[in-house]
Amino acid sequence: MEFVKKSAPHLRRPNANVVRMMRDVAIALMPLTIFAIWQHGLNALWILLVSVVSMVATEYIYYQIIDRLNGETFKLNNKSFTVYNFSVVVSGLIYGLTLPDEIPLVVVAIGGAIGVFLAKLIFGGMGQNIFNIAAFARVFVVLAFGGVLVYSNHIDADLGATALGVLNQDMLDGSVRDGYSYWAMFSGIGLPGSLGETSALLILVGGLYLFMRKSFDVYVPLTYIGTVFVLSLAVMFTQDVGFWYPMTHLLSGGLIFGAIFMATDPITIPTNRPSRIYFAFGLGVITFVIRLFGNLPEGVVFAILIMNMFVPALDYHKWAKSKFTVKSVSIFSVIVIITVILTAVGVHYAG
Amino acid sequence: MISKARKVADYKQLTKELPTLRYVDPERVYINLQSDRCQTYTLDVKENDRVQLGQIIGERDGGFFKQPIYATVSGTVEGTTKKTHPSGIEVECVIIRNDYKDEYHSTITDRPENVIENMTKAEMVDVIRQTATVGLGGSGFPSYIKLDTDKKIHTVVINAVECEPYLSSDYRLIKDSPEEIFRGLKYIMQAVDAKKGVIAVKKTKTELIEVLERELTRFENLNIEIAKLADYYPQGWENETFKNALGIKIPPGTLPMEYGVLGFNVSTTSAIYEALKHNLPITKRHLTVNGDAINFPQNIRVRVGTCVKDLIKLSDGYSEDAKDIDFVIGGPMMGTSLDTDDVIVTPTTTSVLVFKSQDFHEEPCVRCGSCVYSCPVEIQPVNIMNAIKRNDKKALENLEVNKCIECGLCAYVCTSKIHLTDYMRKGKKLLG
Numbered sequence: 001m002e003f004v005k006k007s008a009p010h011l012r013r014p015n016a017n018v019v020r021m022m023r024d025v026a027i028a029l030m031p032l033t034i035f036a037i038w039q040h041g042l043n044a045l046w047i048l049l050v051s052v053v054s055m056v057a058t059e060y061i062y063y064q065i066i067d068r069l070n071g072e073t074f075k076l077n078n079k080s081f082t083v084y085n086f087s088v089v090v091s092g093l094i095y096g097l098t099l100p101d102e103i104p105l106v107v108v109a110i111g112g113a114i115g116v117f118l119a120k121l122i123f124g125g126m127g128q129n130i131f132n133i134a135a136f137a138r139v140f141v142v143l144a145f146g147g148v149l150v151y152s153n154h155i156d157a158d159l160g161a162t163a164l165g166v167l168n169q170d171m172l173d174g175s176v177r178d179g180y181s182y183w184a185m186f187s188g189i190g191l192p193g194s195l196g197e198t199s200a201l202l203i204l205v206g207g208l209y210l211f212m213r214k215s216f217d218v219y220v221p222l223t224y225i226g227t228v229f230v231l232s233l234a235v236m237f238t239q240d241v242g243f244w245y246p247m248t249h250l251l252s253g254g255l256i257f258g259a260i261f262m263a264t265d266p267i268t269i270p271t272n273r274p275s276r277i278y279f280a281f282g283l284g285v286i287t288f289v290i291r292l293f294g295n296l297p298e299g300v301v302f303a304i305l306i307m308n309m310f311v312p313a314l315d316y317h318k319w320a321k322s323k324f325t326v327k328s329v330s331i332f333s334v335i336v337i338i339t340v341i342l343t344a345v346g347v348h349y350a351g
Numbered sequence: 352m353i354s355k356a357r358k359v360a361d362y363k364q365l366t367k368e369l370p371t372l373r374y375v376d377p378e379r380v381y382i383n384l385q386s387d388r389c390q391t392y393t394l395d396v397k398e399n400d401r402v403q404l405g406q407i408i409g410e411r412d413g414g415f416f417k418q419p420i421y422a423t424v425s426g427t428v429e430g431t432t433k434k435t436h437p438s439g440i441e442v443e444c445v446i447i448r449n450d451y452k453d454e455y456h457s458t459i460t461d462r463p464e465n466v467i468e469n470m471t472k473a474e475m476v477d478v479i480r481q482t483a484t485v486g487l488g489g490s491g492f493p494s495y496i497k498l499d500t501d502k503k504i505h506t507v508v509i510n511a512v513e514c515e516p517y518l519s520s521d522y523r524l525i526k527d528s529p530e531e532i533f534r535g536l537k538y539i540m541q542a543v544d545a546k547k548g549v550i551a552v553k554k555t556k557t558e559l560i561e562v563l564e565r566e567l568t569r570f571e572n573l574n575i576e577i578a579k580l581a582d583y584y585p586q587g588w589e590n591e592t593f594k595n596a597l598g599i600k601i602p603p604g605t606l607p608m609e610y611g612v613l614g615f616n617v618s619t620t621s622a623i624y625e626a627l628k629h630n631l632p633i634t635k636r637h638l639t640v641n642g643d644a645i646n647f648p649q650n651i652r653v654r655v656g657t658c659v660k661d662l663i664k665l666s667d668g669y670s671e672d673a674k675d676i677d678f679v680i681g682g683p684m685m686g687t688s689l690d691t692d693d694v695i696v697t698p699t700t701t702s703v704l705v706f707k708s709q710d711f712h713e714e715p716c717v718r719c720g721s722c723v724y725s726c727p728v729e730i731q732p733v734n735i736m737n738a739i740k741r742n743d744k745k746a747l748e749n750l751e752v753n754k755c756i757e758c759g760l761c762a763y764v765c766t767s768k769i770h771l772t773d774y775m776r777k778g779k780k781l782l783g
Contacts, residue, residue: 003690004675004708007773009759010683011516014360016352016721016766018714085714127715127767214354217720266353271720271733315734317749322729 018126022086024215028206029093029261035188035202036195040101044195050105051096052089054112055133059088062121080125087126088116094134094261097196098254098301099141111141131308132268135258135301142301185251197257200250207260220269220280221259227284228255231343235292238344255287258300268308272322275314278332282307285339293350355724356764357583359516359684366641367519371527371650374665375635380424380656381695382408382445384431387438388491389413392420394445400428402447403456405631409445416493418483422447423634423655425454434658435694437680439687444695447656459631467538467627472498475542475627482626484633488587488616489681491699494623497615502608504543508596509536511552511559511617512580512587515682518702520637521617523650525552525559527637529566532617535624537573543613547574551596553586554579584684585727585758589614603728603754622698633698640666642705644673659694659703675708684759714767722761722771728754732761736774744781752778 036044063080072079082088095112115137120129184191188199197203210216232246239245249255263269263283270276283303290299314320321328384392389411396408402422409420429446436442470478480495488510509532513521525532536548552559563577578596580586590601592614599610607614615623618636625631634655641648646667653662659680663669669676679686680694683704694703722732730751738746752775761771 001669001673002675003678005690006677006688008685008687009763009772010677010679010686010688010706011763012711012768013356013764016764018717018767021352021719021766125715127717214352217353266717266719271718271723272731273724317734317738317746322723322726322731
C-alpha cells in the first residue's frame with residue numbers, strides 16, 4: 001500500500017463523462033433514424049451506414065497512421081483509439097440525416113471522409129475543431145456535388161423541402177403549404193425532404209431526451225428557434241400574411257434539426273451562457289436572412305458554419321462574462337429590436 | 352451535464368449518526384511549535400520538565416500576531432521531534448508524555464456568568480488572544496483579530512453549514528453540545544455589540560435544526576435566528592453563507608466586517624465559549640475519520656496533538672483491498688493530500704479522509720461549459736485553462752483568475768474529468 005499525493009478536489013462527479021454525453025446524442029437520434037428508414041426504405045439505411053462508416057473509418061485510419069508515425073506498433077485498438085467516445089459516430093449520424101434520400105452513396109462517402117478530415121482531424125481531433133463537422137460535410141456535399149447530383153432528384157433535395165424553395169422564389173407566396181397539413185409538417189409523415197429533418201415531432205422527442213439528460217444546452221435551440229420565429233412574426237405583421245408564414249419557417253427545412261442537434265455541439269459553440277445566447281441569436285438572424293434574401297432556399301448549415309467562426313470573438317476575455325449584466329442585457333435588447341425593425345423594413349423593400 | 356451542477360453527493364450518512372467516540376488520552380501528544388502561518392517560535396520548557404494541562408510552554412510568531420503554545424495534557428516533556436503538519440509541511444514538535452492525570456494549570460479557572468456579562472470588548476479579545484483561539488473551520492486565522500474589528504457589527508453569523516462531503520465533525524459537535532454554541536454566540540455578540548445572531552445550517556439537516564430550535568427556546572431573550580440554507584456546494588463558503596442567510600453580497604477582495612457582519616465556524620464558537628467560560632485553550636476537538644479505504648468510519652473527540660496514526664489504528668486500519676490510498680486532511684473538495692499518516696492533530700484538523708486512489712480518465716475538453724455555469728465566483732475555468740496553455744497573462748488578468756477560491760467545484764463537475772482547479776492554481780502563480 002502506498003500513499004499517493006493528489007491535489008484537491010479528491011472527488012469527481014459521478015455519471016458525467018464525454019462518452020455518456022456523446023452516446024446520449026446518438027440515442028436521441030435513434031427515433032429519427034428509424035423514422036428515416038421507415039419512410040425512405042433501404043436507401044436511407046445505406047446512406048446512414050455509409051455516412052457513419054466513412055467518418056469513423058477516416059478517423060480510425062488517420063489515428064492509426066499518426067500512431068505509426070509516432071513509432072507505435074500496430075494494434076487493432078491503438079493508442080489514440082477514439083471511436084469509443086461516440087463523437088465521430090454522432091457526427092456521421094447527423095451528417096447522414098441531413099442528406100436527401102437519393103444521393104449516390106459514393107458522394108456520401110466522399111463528403112463524410114473529407115468532412116471529418118478537414119473539419120476535425122487536421123485541427124487536432126475531438127475538442128479542437130472550429131467548425132461543426134456534420135455541417136461542414138453537408139456544405140461540402142452541397143457545394144461540390146450539388147449542381148450535378150443533389151438537385152437532380154425528383155424530390156427537392158436541398159435541406160428544406162419544397163415549401164422553402166417556393167418561399168425563396170416568392171417570399172410571401174401562400175401556396176407553399178398546398179397539400180401539406182400542419183400535422184404532416186409536424187410529424188413529417190409523407191413530407192419530402194432530407195432523411196432526418198422532416199419530423200419535427202421526433203426531433204423534439206430527441207431534444208427532450210437530451211434536455212432531461214442535461215446533455216445539451218437547451219438555451220441554444222430555444223434562442224435559435226425563437227429568433228427565427230420572432231423575425232418571421234415581424235414579417236407576418238408588416239406584410240399582412242397569415243399565421244402559416246411563421247409556422248412554415250419553423251416546421252420546414254432543417255431549422256429544428258439544426259437547432260437541436262447541430263447548433264448545440266458544445267465543441268463549436270461558446271462556453272459562457274450569454275455568449276451562447278448571442279451565438280444562437282446570430283444563427284437565427286443569418287438563417288432567416290439566407291432564407292429570405294439568399295440564393296439558396298436553406299440557411300441552417302451555412303448559418304452554423306458562419307457563427308462557428310465568431311465563437312472566439314464571442315468568448316473573448318475582454319468582454320465575455322459568465323453572467324448577464326445590466327449593461328449586456330440592455331445592449332443585446334437594443335440589437336434585437338434593431339434587427340427586428342431592419343428585417344421588417346428589408347422585406348418591405350425587397351418584397 | 353451541460354448545466355449548473357452544484358450538488359455534491361455528501362456521503363455523510365456513513366458517519367453522521369454514529370456516536371462520538373472518545374479518544375482523549377493518547378500516550379504522547381505532539382504539540383507543533385511551527386505552523387503554516389508561523390515559522391519562528393520560542394520554547395520555554397526543556398526535557399523532563401513537568402507540564403500541566405493548559406500551561407503555556409512557548410510562543411509561535413506569525414509576523415502580525417503572536418500565539419501562545421499550550422500543553423494539551425499534563426505530563427513530562429520528552430524533547431522535540433519532527434512531525435508532519437496537516438498543511439503538509441514538516442514542523443518541529445514538542446513531545447509530552449501523558450500522565451493521565453489531567454491536572455489543570457492554575458490559570459484554568461471558571462468565570463461565573465455575571466463576570467462575563469460585565470467584561471468589556473478589550474478584555475474578551477485579550478482572553479481570546481491569550482488562549483490562542485483560531486478559526487477552526489480550517490483557516491486557522493486568529494479569532495481575536497476578527498473580534499477586535501473597529502467596524503460596527505450588526506450581525507454575527509455562525510457557520511454550521513459544513514458543506515464538504517464526508518465531514519460530520521461539526522454535525523456531531525452541534526448534536527453533542529448545542530448549548531456551548533449558543534453561549535459562544537452570546538459572548539461574541541456581547542463582545543462586538545451585535546444586535547442579531549444567525550446560525551446558518553443546511554435545510555436538509557433536519558435533525559440539527561430540531562436540536563438547534565429546541566435549544567433556541569432557552570435563549571429566547573437573545574435575537575438569534577436559525578437560517579436554513581439550500582443544500583449545495585460551496586454553501587459553507589463564508590460569502591455564500593452571508594449571501595443566502597442575510598442577503599448581503601460581499602464582493603471578492605473585501606472583508607465582511609466592512610458590511611457589518613462577522614462569521615464564525617461552529618467549532619470556533621464552541622472554542623470561544625471554552626476560552627471565555629473556562630479560560631481554556633483548545634485541547635480537544637471533534638474529528639471525522641472517513642473515506643472508502645478505512646475500515647471503520649468514526650467521529651472521534653480527540654486530544655489536540657494526537658498522532659493520526661493512532662486514530663487510524665482506532666478505526667481498524669486501512670481496508671485490505673486498497674492498493675494505493677489518497678490520504679487527505681480536511682474535506683475531499685479542498686483538503687490536502689499527504690504522503691504519510693505520521694501527522695499531528697492540530698486545532699484546525701476537521702477530518703482525516705482515506706480514499707482508494709483513483710486515476711480519473713481525462714478526455715479532451717469538449718467545452719461543455721459546466722465549469723463556467725457552476726463556478727461560485729463566476730469566472731470561466733475553461734477559458735482560464737486555455738489562457739494558461741498559451742501563457743497569456745493579459746487574458747488571465749481579464750478572466751480574473753485571482754477571484755478563484757479553489758473550492759474544487761470546476762474539477763468536480765468537469766465532463767472530461769480535467770483537473771481544472773490545478774489550472775486555476777497555476778494561473779494564480781503565473782500572475783504572481
